[in-house]
Amino acid sequence: MIRPAFTVPAVRGARPGDLATHGQPQAGPESPGCCWLRSRKLRLLSLRKYGRDRAGWADTASRAAGQSRLYRGAVQGPAGCAGGQRAVLGTQPLVRGNAVGSTGVSGPCRSGGRTGQDRTGQDSRAVRAVRGSARSAPRSPLRSARAAAAAHWPGARSNGAAGRGRRGSRESGAVRAGGTMLRAVAAQRLRRAALVLRRSKSTLVVAEHNNESLSGITLNTITAAKSLGGEVSCLVAGTSCDKVASELSKVQGVAKVLVAQHDVYKGFLAEELTPLIVETHKKFNYTHICAGASAFGKNLIPRVAGKLDVAPVSDIIEIKSPDTFVRTIYAGNIICTVQCDEAVKVFTVRGTSFEAAPASGGSASVEKLTPPPPVGMSEWIEQKLTKSDRPELTSAKVVVSGGRGLKSGENFKLLYELADQLNAAVGASRAAVDAGFVPNDLQVGQTGKIVAPELYIAVGISGAIQHLAGMKDSKTIVAINKDPEAPIFQVADYGLVADLFQAVPEMTKLLKKK
Template identity: 60%
Template sequence: MAVLVIAEHDNASLNDATHKVVTAAAKFGGDVDILVAGEGAGDVAAAAAKVSGVRKVVHADGASVAKQLAEAMEALVVPMMSGYDAVFIPATTTGKNMAPRIAAKLDVMQLSDITDVIDTDTFERPIYAGNAILTVKSSDAKKVITVRGTAFEAAGEEGSASVETAEVPAGPFKSEFVSEQMVKSDRPELAGAKRVVSGGRALGSKEEFDRLIVPLADKLEAAVGASRAAVDAGYAPNDYQVGQTGKIVAPELYVAVGISGAIQHLAGMKDSKIIVAINKDEEAPIFQIADYGLVADLFNAVPELTGLIGKD
């Protein structure tokens, strides 16, 4: 039995999501291999070889897979599946794009966003915004699985796997990469941050969001997040959104400021290790899952908290 894990990376560094998918693949059982498909991604392949529990790394290097578009990845992965029982893919934007095409070409059912592996045929995944857990059983000979990384611990880096090369598909393909605009920031990336400070609609304006949330995040060396209501109101950009229709996070510390705790938001952060909520409404749903709650006016409490951080 063998499992193929498709690495998440930017051609320069290996995303932590890959380590977590390796943990999920190990629970499936058998040998675990990592596919690093990209262009000029030699450093990524070397990093993948150090992930604990990995038998070997398959390095496919070429322009056609530089951005891991669905058509190119399907052409690469499907022929490889003759030697694997399952392919595990991070449930990221890139992973969610390629997985359905791979599953369709293999003529199997895709198992999406799993949070646990029971056995080689049985898995768990959240439904109803995370309020219920569905147990799914598949009899397909090949499994195509996307993994919610926040549900698994990251694999270590004590491995010494071998690295093999593979030919990339030549194309041409019907779709092609045109361009991208990347937001550059010195802050930790939201989905993988160890600390997150999020603001909600109660902040009232973008100016207040920036005045209160940003300094607190700076003090905590945290990523900045926001509720959908805050994003829709223009307080924060779309890539800050945490929740069912935003990013799923599970940091060591999550600070929710002025967020009432709508079910859609809770679905994106309730797996955080420690949740701190600041809200003047003591009946706010966020307090039901918070480890620490402060019922107070955020316009007074947040500056005071920010000022206290770092003092003895």
């Protein structure tokens, strides 16, 4: 429960120890002499009503405390200043007769009346008039108010908490409004959870392929999908992808393979694939839709989430429950756990964080889909790929990467010769790519490719945090750098402080002998 403070307008002669002592108000806003009333003792929580109208301090005080009572008359205040008005906000009834201030000096009290109707149109509670005199030992105004309340409301508690006997104190409007809001939010979440539970959990994995073979990251995504529970289906869209569908049907854990073939899917444009995924979801009512966190998935999944009007979760590294995911932020320096309350969870999976699903042992059914009409927003022309006999960078078991320390693109031949002996892929840091040493499809890092090979050899790479974000999940890291203070040595399992132009040729020579 939030217990805010309540401010009374500044009054001439007031001190911070008073409850609310009013003489003639000074002009201008609140001064440093204004009184702050804490709501814990007297339940002054209706700041919403207080903020509607700051004019008329008596009405404001009445609205701020549901059971406030108004004292009027010439009362001797604690500072010795007679006259004026005193508003005591609390659970005290109106008193007639002589009243004693905190200094023990008495003064006549004139009778007061009801506060009438406040601005909200609700009748304030009738003031209970008590005749006689209330004399006691000198005490503070707060203690006097508490004692009078205890005398005339025996069932009320006077230990600082709000009185519960005979409904001596009510919950304020702000608390009631807050409680109502919380209950409404909780009910809405329960309805959403019930809707999800009514449907059996099912996941659609969008397969990445080249019409000939399945991409390795799709197998990692299937493993992530299986951890959600329920049925796992895979969508294969392309121009001629029967071979891929047959390969995918044998993957362990896949229950159904959906195949859609059309010339418009040439190039796997997100503009054309998105309507197909949305229509498939409408037909089968999936609870989760996912793809690998590759260039293909990062281009497609946000558009799908936008069409479904849900928030996507990108690049997850762990699944805690069907609605709770773990992902990294700030280049992997912070691990964030995200709970998604969307009706359909749409996310991408970091392939290096999940094991690949077995490519054999499955017996999924294959179903043909009718593609929706083409969108026609974009057209695929062609792509030019660099052909290489080396393994693909993201799926290679050994990666040799070079940085700015190689000084030129020609010196990358040293790495190519070493990679050929290790049957490894070749990568590069962003500094080497920006310098034009190698094309950007070799870039490893936060803005490049994420790799997690069995062996990662970093040659002439200082170890910037952006590069570490793309390779720190590697099983074994070897660093070669002539600077012993290079940050790469902090994450490396093995480090060699040497000139790379001498160390790399020697390593290649030794491997050739074997």
